């Protein structure tokens with residue numbers, strides 16, 4: 213057995229190096245002489261000493277243990293794990309972008325400011341909003357920034373004291389109610405009807421003078437388009453509330469419709485999903501927040517503005533909710549999203565959404581005879597199935613997900629949205645081929661047959677991974693994060 217994945221300190225042997233420094237071409241100085249208060253360490257830092265080849269093998273072995281979109285199909289519902297074209301990476305690595313610092317004078321940052329300004333302009337078109345800030349670092353932070361804008365708006369109108377409630381459908385992503393609570397609002401859950409969309413009667417009953425706003429994603433997390441969205445917008449606006457759009461599901465509607473056209477006042481977008489920049493593993497992300505013109509004064513500062521001489525930063529917005537992230541947000545993610553939008557063009561973005569929707573419906577139709585399908589209408593970019601039929605035979609959705617690992621797939625999202633029992637949430641994305649969709653469908657069908665014939669094969673899965681089932685609760689409650 214090789215030791216490639218052993219910890220670097222374990223394979224360290226004195227005298228081995230994986231690098232060599234260039235010949236020094238500046239005079240030597242003594243730190244002690246130069247800085248009177250400097251405290252020098254008495255012995256060398258205990259860093260691992262390894263050869264370049266060992267280092268390569270170590271990291272290659274670790275990366276081979278990882279699963280990413282470049283290893284295989286990754287139908288993780290609600291996460292839009294689509295392929296990130298490599299040209300995005302090339303552009304993000306341009307030295308002109310990697311060697312700048314946000315504290316340089318704006319005169320020396322004109323290229324970066326222009327890119328961010330133009331990205332904002334593009335996102336205005338895609339979202340139907342009038343102004344965008346790229347600052348938030350992820351979807352959840354974009355949500356929070358949007359809610360702080362709702363708060364600042366009601367405060368300006370002097371009715372924040374009464375407007376305490378944010379309405380959130382029961383199918384919402386968990387970050388929605390969490391962001392509302394962190395922003396200081398009370399959350400009111402609105403039930404879904406049997407079509408999987410917001411129950412309008414319940415919405416009408418819940419709204420009132422105390423409504424600050426409604427948070428919604430459309431298509432919703434079941435992959436279903438809220439067809440009553442215009443009526444919902446009227447209901448919310450009718451009582452003086454604002455409509456917040458969770459743009460994480462924009463992959464279904466790019467170039468086809470916009471949250472602006474649906475009546476939303478504020479959106480956040482997940483650049484690290486819809487616009488193909490890497491997603492997963494905890495970031496980095498980018499969750500720009502966009503607003504209709506009347507809310508522009510509340511956006512985070514500084515704003516990037518075009519002047520006669522180029523691009524400038526302007527912090528002179530007294531109603532702004534302030535800065536929400538250091539500097540300008542995650543600039544590298546913005547560069548990737550900009551490259552994606554410019555290489556796709558308007559028609560390409562629309563085609564991407566159309567293909568994402570087609571793929572989801574194709575896969576759903578192939579799987580419907582074998583798994584319960586709670587919602588029969590056309591799906592958008594993702595769909596949900598239920599493992600209820602399999603549960604009656606003693607096999608749970610988690611078992612099906614684990615068995616899929618044996619086929620070399622990442623498992624779909626499971627047990628979310630919470631309103632679907634034994635839920636499997638599948639998002640194939642537009643970047644997969646028909647062959648891949650068919651192979652995945654074949655695997656899912658085979659698993660459904662195994663549940664009937666050899667259920668222990670499924671409940672004992674995975675069989676071919678380097679680790680089997682982990683105790684997830686203990687891992688979360690008592691994580692071992694230190695090497696002893």
Ligand SMILES: Cc1ncc(COP(=O)(O)O)c(C=O)c1O
Pocket residue numbers: 290291350351352353385387388429433458460461482497499
């Ligand atoms: C519908 C929805 N809303 C919000 C979020 C939160 O985005 P982020 O993970 O970037 O914070 C997600 C993330 O997947 C999502 O699917």
